[in-house]
Amino acid sequence: MISTSKKYDFVVIGSGVFGAWTAHYLRRTGASVLLLDAYGPASSRASSGGETRVIRMGYGPDELYTRWSMRSLPLWQEFAERTGQQLFHKTGVLWLSNHDDSYTRQLLDVLLRNGIRCEKLPAEEIRRRYPQLSFADVTWGVLEPESGLLMARRAVQAVVEDAIRSGIDYALASAVPPPSSPQANESKLRTLPLSTGDSLSAGIFIFACGPWLPRLFPDLLAGRICPTRQEVFFLGPPPANNDFQPPKMPVWLHHTHAALPYALPDIENRGFKIAFDLHGPHFDPDAGSRVVGEASIALLRAYLKEHVPSLCNAPVVETRVCQYENTSNGDFLIDRHPQFENVWLVGGGSGHGFKHGPAVGEYVTAQVLSKAAPEPRFSLATKQTVRKREVF
Numbered sequence: 001m002i003s004t005s006k007k008y009d010f011v012v013i014g015s016g017v018f019g020a021w022t023a024h025y026l027r028r029t030g031a032s033v034l035l036l037d038a039y040g041p042a043s044s045r046a047s048s049g050g051e052t053r054v055i056r057m058g059y060g061p062d063e064l065y066t067r068w069s070m071r072s073l074p075l076w077q078e079f080a081e082r083t084g085q086q087l088f089h090k091t092g093v094l095w096l097s098n099h100d101d102s103y104t105r106q107l108l109d110v111l112l113r114n115g116i117r118c119e120k121l122p123a124e125e126i127r128r129r130y131p132q133l134s135f136a137d138v139t140w141g142v143l144e145p146e147s148g149l150l151m152a153r154r155a156v157q158a159v160v161e162d163a164i165r166s167g168i169d170y171a172l173a174s175a176v177p178p179p180s181s182p183q184a185n186e187s188k189l190r191t192l193p194l195s196t197g198d199s200l201s202a203g204i205f206i207f208a209c210g211p212w213l214p215r216l217f218p219d220l221l222a223g224r225i226c227p228t229r230q231e232v233f234f235l236g237p238p239p240a241n242n243d244f245q246p247p248k249m250p251v252w253l254h255h256t257h258a259a260l261p262y263a264l265p266d267i268e269n270r271g272f273k274i275a276f277d278l279h280g281p282h283f284d285p286d287a288g289s290r291v292v293g294e295a296s297i298a299l300l301r302a303y304l305k306e307h308v309p310s311l312c313n314a315p316v317v318e319t320r321v322c323q324y325e326n327t328s329n330g331d332f333l334i335d336r337h338p339q340f341e342n343v344w345l346v347g348g349g350s351g352h353g354f355k356h357g358p359a360v361g362e363y364v365t366a367q368v369l370s371k372a373a374p375e376p377r378f379s380l381a382t383k384q385t386v387r388k389r390e391v392f
């Protein structure tokens, strides 16, 4: 039940990974916080709703996100330990590269400069360690042994449950788009309308609505955040076979392949997970079809035939369709609304945001309390309508 008569210090709209961690950190300041979500935390429609997400330190030359991953991994681990759940699997993350690939060369420099444990592996060593994989085009790689994967949906739900235990209020409720600008002589959003006709009062409203942000703020964000359809496949390994489980297989990213394939080991017996990091067509997060077509499976099998031959004819045991919420270049959007001084926009995870949830929550809390300088790359002003991906 929501108390519509209570005035909260903060209302956070959206309990995906960004909203959940934001509510967590706001509550730690002693503030009153209401977290709400139209479909529940990490639902099947949310970008955070997948089974697993990769947490890697490497971002090519982009040191900003390497530092944010470095900040977030121990926070995920501490949270998992405190709540007694296995939310992180240290599977290792392997980058597959060749001599033309400056991204991985620069990634290695950034890892070394930041004291991150890593191993540079020649192709023969990759073949020796992982005989179930076959990469004729790969001449070397980088292994991050301390990185791995997060149990995404379960982790977000655990963060929300923990925040509720620490005193936040949570409600299943849907916010309707607020007006695009304040009334005359006002600079704030006084109340947030809900789909039920009720409205909520708060000092500050934080919209962490992932791919729904352009729906809530069409004047501001249409074309600046573009949800794209992304398909994910799980393949069933042969019986009595652990070649695709850790420690035999790490997370790997075939960065030099044009379709940007990446794979996660079989965790909790769901199967070998594989997806392609290219942006798909525009997607409607409420009503878009989440059924994968046969054509996609044919493309997948062609890739497997060459690179994971023993799974080439393996059964597809599960598929998922999720959406990225891309900004023009892949940088997050974390900024104050230009017209409402008490409204914040938090999103633009752009296919790589999950791992950064704890750092995003900390950052948003420091921003709304005016306790840290803003990162210019996260500003609304830098978000263009022409898509030119720069963060991988």
Ligand SMILES: Cc1cc2nc3c(=O)[nH]c(=O)nc-3n(C[C@H](O)[C@H](O)[C@H](O)COP(=O)(O)OP(=O)(O)OC[C@H]3O[C@@H](n4cnc5c(N)ncnc54)[C@H](O)[C@@H]3O)c2cc1C
Pocket: 013, 014, 015, 016, 017, 018, 019, 036, 037, 038, 039, 040, 041, 042, 043, 045, 046, 047, 048, 049, 050, 052, 053, 054, 055, 173, 174, 175, 176, 208, 209, 210, 211, 212, 216, 230, 231, 232, 275, 322, 323, 324, 325, 346, 347, 348, 349, 350, 351, 352, 353, 354, 355, 356
């Ligand atoms: C297939 C796929 C693979 C990915 N792989 C990785 C990876 O390996 N590593 C990684 O770090 N990241 C990865 N990502 C990206 C990452 O998952 C997202 O960037 C991140 O989950 C975004 O979280 P969010 O909280 O911004 O959005 P969401 O999780 O979508 O949360 C937004 C929430 O807002 C709620 N909401 C929306 N509108 C309203 C409203 N009007 N009223 C109330 N509630 C509302 C929704 O119900 C939803 O729960 C991947 C994404 C996809 C789709």
